[in-house]
Amino acid sequence: MTAIRCKGFQAAGIHSGLKQNGNMDLGLIYSKTPASSAGVFTQNRVTAAPVRITRKRMETGISNAVIVNSGNANCCNGETGFQDALNMAGATARGLELTDNKVLVASTGVIGKRLPIEKIETAVPNLIEALNPDGFMDFAKAIMTTDTVPKLEHRQGRVHDRTYNLVGMAKGSGMIAPNMATMLCFICTDVSIPHPLLRKVLVSAVDKTLNRICIDGDTSTNDTTLILANGQSNVSMDTMGQIEDFQRLLEQLLNSLAKSLVKDGEGVTKCVDIIVKGAMSNQNAHTIANTLATSPLVKTALFGEDANWGRLIAAAGRAGVPIDPDSIDIYFDQAQMTRNSISCGPEAEIQATRALKKPEFSIIMDLNMGEGSASVLTCDFTIDYIKINADYRS
Amino acid sequence: MTAIRCKGFQAAGIHSGLKQNGNMDLGLIYSKTPASSAGVFTQNRVTAAPVRITRKRMETGISNAVIVNSGNANCCNGETGFQDALNMAGATARGLELTDNKVLVASTGVIGKRLPIEKIETAVPNLIEALNPDGFMDFAKAIMTTDTVPKLEHRQGRVHDRTYNLVGMAKGSGMIAPNMATMLCFICTDVSIPHPLLRKVLVSAVDKTLNRICIDGDTSTNDTTLILANGQSNVSMDTMGQIEDFQRLLEQLLNSLAKSLVKDGEGVTKCVDIIVKGAMSNQNAHTIANTLATSPLVKTALFGEDANWGRLIAAAGRAGVPIDPDSIDIYFDQAQMTRNSISCGPEAEIQATRALKKPEFSIIMDLNMGEGSASVLTCDFTIDYIKINADYRS
Numbered sequence: 001m002t003a004i005r006c007k008g009f010q011a012a013g014i015h016s017g018l019k020q021n022g023n024m025d026l027g028l029i030y031s032k033t034p035a036s037s038a039g040v041f042t043q044n045r046v047t048a049a050p051v052r053i054t055r056k057r058m059e060t061g062i063s064n065a066v067i068v069n070s071g072n073a074n075c076c077n078g079e080t081g082f083q084d085a086l087n088m089a090g091a092t093a094r095g096l097e098l099t100d101n102k103v104l105v106a107s108t109g110v111i112g113k114r115l116p117i118e119k120i121e122t123a124v125p126n127l128i129e130a131l132n133p134d135g136f137m138d139f140a141k142a143i144m145t146t147d148t149v150p151k152l153e154h155r156q157g158r159v160h161d162r163t164y165n166l167v168g169m170a171k172g173s174g175m176i177a178p179n180m181a182t183m184l185c186f187i188c189t190d191v192s193i194p195h196p197l198l199r200k201v202l203v204s205a206v207d208k209t210l211n212r213i214c215i216d217g218d219t220s221t222n223d224t225t226l227i228l229a230n231g232q233s234n235v236s237m238d239t240m241g242q243i244e245d246f247q248r249l250l251e252q253l254l255n256s257l258a259k260s261l262v263k264d265g266e267g268v269t270k271c272v273d274i275i276v277k278g279a280m281s282n283q284n285a286h287t288i289a290n291t292l293a294t295s296p297l298v299k300t301a302l303f304g305e306d307a308n309w310g311r312l313i314a315a316a317g318r319a320g321v322p323i324d325p326d327s328i329d330i331y332f333d334q335a336q337m338t339r340n341s342i343s344c345g346p347e348a349e350i351q352a353t354r355a356l357k358k359p360e361f362s363i364i365m366d367l368n369m370g371e372g373s374a375s376v377l378t379c380d381f382t383i384d385y386i387k388i389n390a391d392y393r394s
Numbered sequence: 395m396t397a398i399r400c401k402g403f404q405a406a407g408i409h410s411g412l413k414q415n416g417n418m419d420l421g422l423i424y425s426k427t428p429a430s431s432a433g434v435f436t437q438n439r440v441t442a443a444p445v446r447i448t449r450k451r452m453e454t455g456i457s458n459a460v461i462v463n464s465g466n467a468n469c470c471n472g473e474t475g476f477q478d479a480l481n482m483a484g485a486t487a488r489g490l491e492l493t494d495n496k497v498l499v500a501s502t503g504v505i506g507k508r509l510p511i512e513k514i515e516t517a518v519p520n521l522i523e524a525l526n527p528d529g530f531m532d533f534a535k536a537i538m539t540t541d542t543v544p545k546l547e548h549r550q551g552r553v554h555d556r557t558y559n560l561v562g563m564a565k566g567s568g569m570i571a572p573n574m575a576t577m578l579c580f581i582c583t584d585v586s587i588p589h590p591l592l593r594k595v596l597v598s599a600v601d602k603t604l605n606r607i608c609i610d611g612d613t614s615t616n617d618t619t620l621i622l623a624n625g626q627s628n629v630s631m632d633t634m635g636q637i638e639d640f641q642r643l644l645e646q647l648l649n650s651l652a653k654s655l656v657k658d659g660e661g662v663t664k665c666v667d668i669i670v671k672g673a674m675s676n677q678n679a680h681t682i683a684n685t686l687a688t689s690p691l692v693k694t695a696l697f698g699e700d701a702n703w704g705r706l707i708a709a710a711g712r713a714g715v716p717i718d719p720d721s722i723d724i725y726f727d728q729a730q731m732t733r734n735s736i737s738c739g740p741e742a743e744i745q746a747t748r749a750l751k752k753p754e755f756s757i758i759m760d761l762n763m764g765e766g767s768a769s770v771l772t773c774d775f776t777i778d779y780i781k782i783n784a785d786y787r788s
Contacts, residue, residue, distance in 0.1 A: 046711030046719040046735075078720070078736045099400055112737050113705020221708045296690070296775075297783060304784030310505020313470055314615045317440030325440040326472070341440075342472045343506050381690075383780050389691060390698030 004136050004154045006165040007190040008033050008232030012134035013142030016123035018071035018109075018116060026120060027142035028127050029186060030065045030096060035230035036192070037063040037104070038199035042223035048075035049085040050105040051222060057101050058226075059265035061195025066186060066226060067092045067124075068143050070171070073318040074107040074115040075221045085116040091124040104205040105361050106224045108145055108171060108184050130151050136188075140169040146388055147171050149264055153256045155249045157191075157235075159242050166246075168253045172261040185210060185225040185257060191246060192231030197357045201247050202227050209254035213262050213377045260376050261271075267384030270302050271377065272364040278329075284321040286374035288365070291319035299381035307352035307366055312365060323367055331364040332356060398530050398548045400559040401584035405529035407536030410517035412465035412503070412510060420514060421536030422521050423460045423580060424490060430586070431457040431498070432602050435772050436617035442469035443479040444499040445616060451495050460498040460580060460620060461486045461518075462537050464565070468501040468509040471617045472474075473496035475784055478511040479738040481484035485518040500618045502539055502565060534563040537578055540578075540782055542567050543658055547650045549643045551629075556765025558585045558627040560640075562647045564604075574682060575739065577655060579604060579619040581647070586625030595641050596621050599657050603648035607656050607771045656771050661778030664696045667756040672723075673766035677723030678715040680768035682759070685713035693775035694749040701746035703731045706759060726750060734762075737771050 011029045018025040021118050039058045057063065067088060074081050089105040096103070107115065130138070140150035155166040170185040193201070206225055227250075237243045263271045274292050279285035292298050295315040302310040309330050316323055330338045335351035337344055355361045405423045412419040433452045435445055450456065459480060468475050483499040492496070501509065524532070533543035564579040587595070600619055621644075621674040631637045657665045668686050673679035686692050689709040695702040703724045710717055724732040729745035731738055749755045 044708060045717050046707050073704070076732070076735045076737070080732065111702075111708060112732070194786055221711060227658060240456040240540065253396075296779075300780055300783035303780065306784065308505075309471060310467070310615075313440050314438060314505060317438040317615060323439055338470070340472065340507070342468045343470075381780060383777050385690075386694055386697065386775060386777050389694035 001029045002024070002144055004152065004167055006135050006167045008193070008230045009132040009167070009188045009190070010133055011139040012127055012130035012132065012140030013135065014123060014127050014130055016069070017119040017268050018069055020282070022143035023144070023393045024138065025069055025071045026123055026127055027068045028065060028092065028131060029139060029188060029228065030131055031211040031228060031230040032064070033230045033232060034062045034064055034102065035195045035228035036061060036195045036198050037226065037228045038195060038202045039224060039226045042221060044073065044221050046221045046248070048073050048107055048222040049077065049081040050074055050107045051224060052082070053085050053089065054224060056105060057104055058379035059135055060101065062102065063096050063104050063228060064102040065092055065096055066106065066228070068106045068184065069115070069120060070108050070143050071117050072107060072109040072113055073222050074210055076112040077114050080114060082364045084115040087117055088115070088120050091121045095128045104226060105184050106184055106222065106377045108143065108222050111221060123224055136167055136169060143169065143171045145171060146266055147264055151257050151260045153253045155253045157245055157249050159235045162233060162235045164235040165189060166249055166253050168257050170257040170261060172264055183210070183261060185254070187227040187250070187253065189227065189229045190231065190233035190235070191229055192236040193229045193246070198227060198229055201243065201250060205247060205254050208251055209258045212375060213258045258379060262379050263380045266378040267382040269359070269382055270380040271360045272379065273375055273377055275362055275364045275373070275375040276367065277364065277373035278367040278369055280322060280370040282370040282374055283372070285372040286376070287321050288316050288319045288323070289376040291315050292363070292365070293376040296381055299378070302356070302380035303323065303382045305353065305356040307332060307337060307349050307356055309343070312363065313341060316365065324369055327368040329366040329368060333361050379394045395536055397528055399527050400561045400582045402624045403582045403584070404525040404527055404559070405533040406521055406524035407529065407532030407534070407615055408517060408521050408524055409724050410463070411513040412463055417538070418532060418536035419463055419465045420520045420521055421462045422486065422525060422532040423533060423582060423622065424525055425458055425622060425624040425625060427624045428456045428458055430455060430589045431620065431622045432589060432596045433618060433620045436614055438516035438615050439615070440469065440615045442467050442501055442616045443630055444468055444501045445473065445618060446476070447479050447483065448498045448500060448618060448620070451498055452775035454495065456496065457622060458492050458496040459486055459490055460500065460622070462500045462502070462578065463509070463514060464502050464537050465540050466501060466503040466507055466509050467505045467616050470506040474508060475479065478509040481511055482509070482514050485515045485780050486522070489518050489522040495555055498620060499516060499705065500578055500616065502537065502616050505615060509531060526527035530561055530563060537563065538567045540660055541564060541658055545651050545654045546657070547647045549647045551639055551643050553629045556627060556629045558629040559583060560643055560647050562651050564651040564655060566658055577604070577614065577617055579648070579651060581621040581644070583621065583623045584625065584629070584762050585623055586630040587640070591631065591637070592621060592623055593767035598611065599641060599644045599648050601647055603652045606769060607652045647787055652700045653771060656721035656773050659773045660782045661776040662773040663753065663776055665754045666696055666773065667769055667771055669756055669758045669767070669769040670761065671758065672761040672763055674716060674764040675766040677766070679766040680770070681715050682710050682713045682717070683719065683768045683770040684711050686757070686759070687770040690775055693772070696750070699750040700748065701731060701743050702748055703722040703737070706757065707735060710759065712778040721762040723760040723762060727755050
């Protein structure tokens with residue numbers, strides 16, 4: 001396997017004492033060269049202290065480092081929590097000899113418990129010591145909460161004879177809903193790209209990937225996606241074609257991360273692409289796809305491998321957008337299950353059930369009304385999801 | 395125990411062969427005297443055939459009978475399903491010597507399977523034979539699906555020296571969401587009250603009771619609440635005071651039925667009153683209460699008896715209405731858990747956890763912004779909910 005590197009970037013992950021099981025819980029990304037940077041953040045009206053700070057620091061469009069802890073969201077801790085987040089970034093800035101506003105900060109974990117800031121401040125020098133060009137996997141591990149596998153993806157692009165890199169790391173795996181800047185996700189790239197363009201490319205790519213996944217319909221107070229571009233590959237985005245290539249690679253990278261988030265969602269056994277087409281508009285299609293993707297009755301039927309298409313139609317009917325209740329066609333992969341909202345019969349159900357038994361498949365709902373379409377990646381609702389979330393803090 | 399009767403009404407429940415376990419699956423309510431009638435129906439855009447027929451027949455405001463089957467929703471069966479529902483009501487009308495439009499019809503169960511109409515037509519004469527003034531409990535049993543107990547309530551009012559009765563029967567216990575005419579519910583009363591006033595009283599009472607409960611956030615295609623008033627107690631609603639008394643009794647009756655629906659919700663172990671106050675408006679409070687009541691993360695924490703108030707604040711933050719994220723007070727029963735969105739400490743958590751261990755308790759969220767308030771009755775999300783709904787059709 002090729003080493004996952006991104007020129008001029010170093011990363012690290014260590015255990016600082018926030019997680020009781022001894023796993024890594026503190027991560028750092030660092031570029032000595034100041035990097036053009038952009039971010040998208042949770043649309044929840046309640047935001048964690050680090051989100052408030054990082055969103056503000058993003059305005060300059062230039063950053064050198066991102067420090068992230070797992071095990072504690074540092075949310076709903078009032079003025080103390082805000083000061084703790086400033087101190088977490090401040091300790092990093094001092095250690096790296098940067099001004100404070102060049103360090104971004106993110107947290108993930110339980111809401112409403114004070115961040116053990118002394119542990120973090122004590123650990124920061126060791127974290128900086130651990131920085132190295134091959135440290136991305138450790139970083140990916142350090143940001144995990146209920147995730148069972150780290151999420152790390154790498155893509156390479158080429159402009160003339162020069163290669164450039166995109167490295168992305170993300171964590172899930174609950175409180176995840178579409179139409180938001182979901183979860184934590186960090187992307188490093190060694191291209192040179194100015195802040196406004198970088199932001200535009202990021203927002204567009206996130207909308208097509210991370211904003212189209214759903215695990216439980218809840219939205220975190222800490223969701224953050226950041227991209228840093230330090231230009232160390234000596235590749236600049238000079239032409240529209242080069243930007244389009246970069247955009248495509250970024251979408252591929254984020255799509256892989258998004259899919260791995262759903263597959264590693266809490267208790268998940270099925271990863272299902274919900275595709276709605278034939279709607280009056282793309283927005284209507286998206287609304288219906290989201291309603292299907294979050295319906296507990298749909299998601300429990302997926303877990304039960306039950307081709308219970310009546311629940312799909314019932315969920316579409318309550319989505320709040322116009323549909324013709326008598327013209328819906330439903331497919332499980334290629335197997336057509338309904339025509340004009342009526343069952344295609346027992347043989348169709350056998351075919352549909354075959355698709356449902358697979359770990360990954362598609363559900364296609366054709367409303368037969370117009371040209372609008374959208375897709376959302378979702379998962380099943382399982383006994384293990386309940387167990388994980390009933391016991392989360394204990 | 396007093397016999398549950400309502401003057402001039404008879405009811406029955408029998409097994410017609412729709413449920414494979416031999417339980418009762420066909421119910422009938424009958425008043426020889428034509429009754430003033432009113433109904434509220436699902437707001438799902440997909441509606442079952444019996445809903446379409448009953449909604450239409452409701453327009454005359456006069457009915458004599460309601461026939462209901464469980465085990466099959468008769469939804470998404472196209473023109474055939476519509477004809478089956480007409481025939482189900484038609485067989486009843488013939489047996490009772492009524493014109494077709496005096497018979498209302500409702501169905502509940504699996505969507506998208508053809509109704510076994512021959513079984514029903516064969517059973518209708520036996521069902522009519524079984525009619526008797528003490529038949530309400532059998533009717534309540536005949537409309538059950540995944541319910542574990544029948545829901546039957548009785549209230550008596552008095553005007554001068556005359557007593558009148560209200561008898562209500564309902565069934566749950568999945569696909570239940572607030573802000574809808576949820577589930578099936580039938581009310582018989584022997585007062586005399588004209589159709590327009592009866593409808594007004596019903597809509598108002600449903601809005602305060604059945605529309606304020608939530609089991610899983612999904613909304614049925616078959617939800618129907620009907621009230622029949624046959625005047626056989628010789629009590630007329632002549633004064634505003636008498637109507638207010640009647641309204642209050644109806645609300646009490648529906649509130650008891652609503653609570654019993656939540657307590658018997660699929661897999662439920664906790665019945666929790668979510669009270670939001672201090673909002674900018676009642677509507678805002680209702681939106682937030684609904685968001686808390688349907689959040690999988692909130693509902694799994696209830697199951698885990700975990701005072702995870704961070705999930706409550708996070709859910710409020712994504713509800714889509716204005717909140718001040720730094721001014722939220724949360725109580726579990728009387729135990730204050732947060733002040734200004736910050737934890738009140740470990741002792742508060744011990745008190746809160748004590749409330750969570752009870753089968754019924756309240757969560758109060760005070761937004762400290764205005765005078766708006768609302769409440770929604772919800773339940774926990776449990777391992778048994780998943781098991782019931784993964785295996786529903788098998």
